[in-house]
Amino acid sequence: MTKTNNILLTCLMMACLNQYCFSQLQPPPGSLAEIKETDLKKDLYALASDHFRGREFGTEDELKAAVWLAEQARMAGIQPAGDDGTFFQFFNLQRHRVSPLSTVEINNKPLALWSDVLVGAAAQASVNAEVVILDKANTADIEKADLEGKVVAFIPGYDSINLNVSFPERRFVTGLALRKYLPLLTKKKAAGVIFIVADDFTERAWTEHVHVTMKRGRYQLYDKQLSLPGRAEMPVFWVRKKDIPSAGAGTSLRIRANIFTESFLYPSVNVIGKIEGTDPALKKEYVIISGHTDHMGVRETQQGDSIYNGADDNASACAAVLGVARAFRKQPAKRSQLFIFFGAEEPYLFGSAHYSHYPTVPLKDIVAVLNADMIGRNSPDSVAILGTNGKQEVSKLLTKLAMEANTEGPKFLIDTAWDNPSHPEGFFYRSDHASMVRVGVPSIFFTSVLHPTYHTPKDEAQFIDYKKLKRITELMYRVAWKVSNLAERPVMNPEFRYRSGR
Ligand SMILES: [Zn+2]
CATH class of the missing domain: 3.40.630.10 (Zn peptidases)
Structure with missing residues (x-):
């Protein structure tokens, strides 16, 4: 067999092999x-x-x-x-939720969970504090206020938050708003925060995106042992503007809240x-x-x-x-x-x-x-x-x-x-x-x-x-x-x- 024939044969064999491999993979x-x-x-x-x-x-x-x-x-x-x-x-899944026995009152007026007030996290919290209303505060206003041991109420701002994502309403209410203000509120030693719902965006978030979901609570994978929720790092409440009475002269606004959790x-x-x-x-x-x-x-x-x-x-x-x-x-x-x-x-x-x-x-x-x-x-x-x-x-x-x-x-x-x-x-x-x-x-x-x-x-x-x-x-x-x-x-x-x- 000549060298040329050898090469031809090798080429032929390779072609067959390729064909074979190709048809195998189709x-x-x-x-x-x-x-x-x-x-x-x-x-x-x-x-x-x-x-x-x-x-x-x-x-x-x-x-x-x-x-x-x-x-x-x-x-x-x-x-x-x-x-x-x-x-x-x-x-198994573990579910932690805010217990229906939890209570939130502003100036002795009880707010109904999920319809009058959203509780930010399925974590325990006990709050009995004066409320400082800052309304449309920016971070500089919060910085200036005396908040130690007090709960601060204001309308959260959207600046510096990327809302060009899916479910901006849900993300804002369930996490982005708190993440934006938490370092400052912690530094000011605030006892909690009330985010005031005062526009369509947060109202829509409440009614269409989060109240059932927040009521459901938080889920985790169960693996050998139940992990119970601890205390809230910063108690967070969402309340409509109409439910925050403006404090008259000489009177102060007070929030009392006892948030319990249940796990399943x-x-x-x-x-x-x-x-x-x-x-x-x-x-x-x-x-x-x-x-x-x-x-x-x-x-x-x-x-x-x-x-x-x-x-x-x-x-x-x-x-x-x-x-x-x-x-x-x-x-x-x-x-x-x-x-x-x-x-x-x-x-x-x-x-x-x-x-x-x-x-x-x-x-x-x-x-x-x-x-x-x-x-x-x-x-x-x-x-x-x-x-x-x-x-x-x-x-x-x-x-x-x-x-x-x-x-x-x-x-x-x-x-x-x-x-x-x-x-x-x-x-x-x-x-x-x-x-x-x-x-x-x-x-x-x-x-x-x-x-x-x-x-x-x-x-x-x-x-x-x-x-x-x-x-x-x-x-x-x-x-x-x-x-x-x-x-x-x-x-x-x-x-x-x-x-x-x-
Ligand atoms: Zn999917």
Whole structure:
């Protein structure tokens, strides 16, 4: 055989090898056809229906939805992969709330909790102090006033606060206002603060965004021991201007408040299914495809509706996870897949945080997480795959596979703006993959990002773009197929640094 022939043969062999590798990494058309718009729509409409009352974390509505998802997985032929041979991995949430026995009085007039007064934190406080009214004070006025041992009442200002974010009203009342004034009030040794509600912005925050949520209280992941709330660092009250009587000459205004707390444990659950891989060695490794079950439940009424159905957030991803599972069921890959519907994501990624501490398979055997949250809205031709760009790139190989899958499949325009670490929403850290990235598992996040009905009762099934949902589901499946079959497994980008952006 001549040298030329040798080279020719080598080229031919390489071409075959490339062809072989390429066809290995392209998902089988028969499985792709398993992802059907009709199934996605049916599943999404069911999960986002009023029957599940918005699937609030830590309630029986979330548990009902979890059972429903497990049943869909079972019917699709997915094996249970939770605890004790079931689809379920239970965990507990602790909830701390202001006790209804708490009292707030201004000049002996009792204020009704949540309708006449908002209490800033689910923390104990006992206040019996003179009130200094500064009205429209700026920080210089506060600086000048004698506040030691007194409660100061004023209308909080918006200067130096970025309100160009989602839910500015809620963020302002639940945190930003206090954060702005706390150092100064602490320095002045104030005994507490009354923020006066005197405009539409804070009134809207109260009625449409926070009174039910503040009444619900604060949630934490329970892990072996209950942690009780301590004393408030600075007692905070929100009161309407009409309820702050101006003190007449010679009379002083007084606030008396006794804030007690109550703590509870509630169950929540991750639903976990599995499709076993075909390769004797690689099937011990797992690719996780995930979305969260829970949403906000029944809360503040907006435009006559109080059920927060969470169609996009996150029935859309639950439907997609089921779709991807059905495709793998039709044609398993070399590695195994875990399909996880995380519980209690909304309060602070609790289901995935629990899973990251107590994974159902060895953590080292989880090769990647493909997580989705809100994938059915906005422009039909764009998607964000967070964790694939610049300083936020989690894994070079995952990025490469995701981009290849997009080119071979749906050809979305990739929206990279939300993947910038300085993006004001800090969106990368706001869904369950973040818990897994924190423990070193290469993960990416599929999303069609925020929209005006996000976390409102209007996030309903009729507003979902089902063609787009199908294309994103296909994209997730294509990436999952590649990660499940490639000999090499993704590794963390050494330049990636985890930082909380929430
Ligand atoms: Zn979500």
